[in-house]
Amino acid sequence: MRYFHSHFIIYGLLQFILLNANLYSQQEINFVEGIHADYDKCGYYFDEEKNFYNKSINNWGYNYDSLLADLEIWRLSPYVKIDSIGLSVQGRPLWRLTISEDPNSVEGKRTVHVHARTHPQETESFWVTREMINILLSEFTGPQTIRATCVYYIIPMFNPDGVELNLPRRNANNVDLESNWNTFPHQPEVAALKANFIELMSSPNPIEVMLNMHSASLCKRYFVYHDSVGTSPAFAYMQQDFITGIRSYYPTGIEPWNYYISWTSGTPLQYPESWLWITHGENVMALTYEDMYQCAGTGNFHITANALVRGVMDYMGIVTNIDEVNVVSPYEFALYQNYPNPFNPGTVISYQLPVNSNVTIKVYDILGNEVTSLLNEEKPAGIHQVSFNANSLSSGVYFYTIQAGNFFETKKMIFQK
Numbered sequence: 001m002r003y004f005h006s007h008f009i010i011y012g013l014l015q016f017i018l019l020n021a022n023l024y025s026q027q028e029i030n031f032v033e034g035i036h037a038d039y040d041k042c043g044y045y046f047d048e049e050k051n052f053y054n055k056s057i058n059n060w061g062y063n064y065d066s067l068l069a070d071l072e073i074w075r076l077s078p079y080v081k082i083d084s085i086g087l088s089v090q091g092r093p094l095w096r097l098t099i100s101e102d103p104n105s106v107e108g109k110r111t112v113h114v115h116a117r118t119h120p121q122e123t124e125s126f127w128v129t130r131e132m133i134n135i136l137l138s139e140f141t142g143p144q145t146i147r148a149t150c151v152y153y154i155i156p157m158f159n160p161d162g163v164e165l166n167l168p169r170r171n172a173n174n175v176d177l178e179s180n181w182n183t184f185p186h187q188p189e190v191a192a193l194k195a196n197f198i199e200l201m202s203s204p205n206p207i208e209v210m211l212n213m214h215s216a217s218l219c220k221r222y223f224v225y226h227d228s229v230g231t232s233p234a235f236a237y238m239q240q241d242f243i244t245g246i247r248s249y250y251p252t253g254i255e256p257w258n259y260y261i262s263w264t265s266g267t268p269l270q271y272p273e274s275w276l277w278i279t280h281g282e283n284v285m286a287l288t289y290e291d292m293y294q295c296a297g298t299g300n301f302h303i304t305a306n307a308l309v310r311g312v313m314d315y316m317g318i319v320t321n322i323d324e325v326n327v328v329s330p331y332e333f334a335l336y337q338n339y340p341n342p343f344n345p346g347t348v349i350s351y352q353l354p355v356n357s358n359v360t361i362k363v364y365d366i367l368g369n370e371v372t373s374l375l376n377e378e379k380p381a382g383i384h385q386v387s388f389n390a391n392s393l394s395s396g397v398y399f400y401t402i403q404a405g406n407f408f409e410t411k412k413m414i415f416q417k
């Protein structure tokens, strides 16, 4: 789903020159490792052209406001607590979900940590993360068991500034947050995540599994496996067990553990996994997961999420009702309840598209008269919002409708002066 219209490219070029003239003038860290010597961890090697084209995409279809809209939806669940671990360079909170049976009381719960979108363009692994959240919040017995036993800490957007500034792989200071855990002083995002790790690792129930969610141009779904040279023979076996277990739930989608082997010549220092390995060794299964990056086979995010959730629980020895965990609706069209509601006079309507669609959103009064058309245009796949201001209207019940492809839905909202 790329935009090759020439005006996008020209616009991207202007943005590139005006905003990011120094982005690639810095020395690129070319971390060559493992059997894929031409690629860095996420499959990029002086891959400026791909980054350049992606600049024409507006926040890759899911921006910071999209996250805020999702947070408002997730916040309605009794199983979620939302806080932030700190602020980005530009002062955006690094939002964190705490998911457990009682998210305000997680003593004794076994700990899993997930963070996504370190690299803003790698949205696929964010969609997987989002599906993991949906699974973990669902009322099936499997997730109930997980919530009764575990706490999941999930940071869905670790680099919100990069997302907002359309920086494919950097934060607002043009630093790659993935590969600068050994650079001092730390970027504020890195400092916040490290402090979060330190706090959790010193708690009575330290992190047992840490997933670092990325997407790579290799057009495969895989884990970045750490060779025993850079870790230990015991950890190598543990990783093989972990990855094989997850893969057993999606054998046609996820590659075997030996697909991508890293750390073959020692332990690198720059990654979050490195810090966890050096500090806590075999106590934490800390791995990067790479989803398909803009490939023909991209998708099936709910299947991947399902495999990750089930595999992680198997690895931790927690028995779940796997048949029921499997019953998860795929990523689909959706029209969400406006927020706030009732409202006065402004409110925001969110909707979700699984594919690029021509979207029409209209508002009607209680008699069925069209009040206004809020949107009528082509939108990319993802979550989007439109705002509605009822300033000139009288109080009362209104309806809003979405038409996107063959999808049509209506919801009610209340304007209360």
Ligand SMILES: [Zn+2]
Residues within 6 Å of the ligand: 042, 119, 122, 178, 213, 214, 215
């Ligand atoms: Zn990445």
